[in-house]
Amino acid sequence: MTEVFIYDHVRTPRGRGKKDGSLHEVPSVRLAAKTLEAIRDRNGLDTSTVDDIIMGCVDPVMDAGAVIPKAAAFEAGYSNRAPGMQISRFCASGLDAVNFAAGKVMAGSDDIVIAGGVESMSRVGMGMSGGAWYMDPSVNFPAYFMPQGVSADLIATKYGFSRDDVDTYAVESQKRAAKAWENGYFDKSVIPVKDQNGLTILDRDEHMRPTTDMQSLASLNPSFQMPGEMGGFEAVGIQAHPEVERITYVHHAGNSSGIVDGASVVLLGSKDGGVSMGLKPRARIRAFANIGSDPALMLTGPVDVTEKLLKRSGMKISDIDLFELNEAFAAVVLRYCQAFDIPHDKINVNGGAIAMGHPLGATGAMILGTVLDELERRDLNTALVTLCIGAGMGTATIIERV
Numbered sequence: 001m002t003e004v005f006i007y008d009h010v011r012t013p014r015g016r017g018k019k020d021g022s023l024h025e026v027p028s029v030r031l032a033a034k035t036l037e038a039i040r041d042r043n044g045l046d047t048s049t050v051d052d053i054i055m056g057c058v059d060p061v062m063d064a065g066a067v068i069p070k071a072a073a074f075e076a077g078y079s080n081r082a083p084g085m086q087i088s089r090f091c092a093s094g095l096d097a098v099n100f101a102a103g104k105v106m107a108g109s110d111d112i113v114i115a116g117g118v119e120s121m122s123r124v125g126m127g128m129s130g131g132a133w134y135m136d137p138s139v140n141f142p143a144y145f146m147p148q149g150v151s152a153d154l155i156a157t158k159y160g161f162s163r164d165d166v167d168t169y170a171v172e173s174q175k176r177a178a179k180a181w182e183n184g185y186f187d188k189s190v191i192p193v194k195d196q197n198g199l200t201i202l203d204r205d206e207h208m209r210p211t212t213d214m215q216s217l218a219s220l221n222p223s224f225q226m227p228g229e230m231g232g233f234e235a236v237g238i239q240a241h242p243e244v245e246r247i248t249y250v251h252h253a254g255n256s257s258g259i260v261d262g263a264s265v266v267l268l269g270s271k272d273g274g275v276s277m278g279l280k281p282r283a284r285i286r287a288f289a290n291i292g293s294d295p296a297l298m299l300t301g302p303v304d305v306t307e308k309l310l311k312r313s314g315m316k317i318s319d320i321d322l323f324e325l326n327e328a329f330a331a332v333v334l335r336y337c338q339a340f341d342i343p344h345d346k347i348n349v350n351g352g353a354i355a356m357g358h359p360l361g362a363t364g365a366m367i368l369g370t371v372l373d374e375l376e377r378r379d380l381n382t383a384l385v386t387l388c389i390g391a392g393m394g395t396a397t398i399i400e401r402v
Contacts, residue, residue: 121259
């Protein structure tokens with residue numbers, strides 16, 4: 001099977017996902033095009049040799065619709081020979097795009113692929129594409145459907161995480177993200193978004209609140225108590241997990257992922273593809289996997305998929321130098337660390353989505369790039385990247401420096 005190498009990656013900064021956010025004026029296709037332009041220009045790519053462009057987009061409707069990677073390739077001035085496709089596996093879409101690309105290279109069908117994702121959450125709201133999981137009783141009854149925040153609170157209740165636990169984690173995420181930006185850890189991969197006149201619109205993640213402390217978080221009310229208690233979703237969670245007598249509500253906007261806009265891409269290829277373009281590999285894709293998990297807990301898929309991936313790759317937790325797990329909610333990361341006894345200084349070491357935000361379709365590729373940069377900075381070798389997913393799934397990828 002052909003080896004797959006990572007040659008480069010870039011991402012935009014994350015803009016607040018509101019109408020007053022800096023990137024609200026930039027359509028999804030333009031965000032995606034900016035990353036395609038950057039990955040081409042800094043690597044001198046002949047885009048006529050790009051075999052595919054694969055991007056995650058969770059809500060590919062309105063100005064994010066119509067096969068946005070191909071549309072972005074037109075705007076970025078790519079050769080007409082470069083095709084494109086979009087995929088969605090909810091929050092893991094960007095990482096699955098990378099894995100899908102890796103599979104094509106492994107199979108020998110492609111030599112150079114660009115993969116990543118885009119989401120403009122200020123322009124296309126979360127859930128705008130609809131779907132049976134949300135709205136069809138024949139689906140959401142057996143799926144134990146509930147808002148993800150209620151599932152996060154169910155996890156915190158079941159596994160014993162208090163309000164102080166999740167808030168402490170959130171404060172540390174903010175501190176780590178601020179430190180990473182101050183020390184220039186993201187300078188290598190974050191590209192500024194500019195307008196048509198060349199003026200910079202945004203060059204830094206703007207969702208961060210580095211002054212966050214336990215006192216400020218303590219003033220926030222739980223966000224999911226009303227849908228849980230008044231909307232009946234707590235009863236759904238208890239029906240699925242009768243060992244829980246009642247849900248304790250601990251999550252709020254300050255310890256949950258931020259709604260933001262952003263895009264990211266990763267340049268992958270075979271050894272021959274890299275040689276033909278004069279590219280030097282930075283890492284290889286060692287293994288990847290997907291899994292379905294408990295639909296009521298919903299967000300514990302990273303635990304299940306990590307167990308599957310380690311078994312398939314013949315590796316152990318101790319073989320992994322760094323972990324990157326999307327901070328959808330603080331309890332998701334705390335449960336993962338609890339399950340594998342992972343020390344906090346090995347996971348999300350530069351902060352995560354609680355501080356910087358979670359542009360749904362783009363995040364997976366973003367955090368893969370973040371951990372690759374950190375492996376290089378620390379001179380370490382192996383990382384595992386994973387995300388929880390709506391409806392109870394998990395995706396994970398192991399990368400290894402070369």
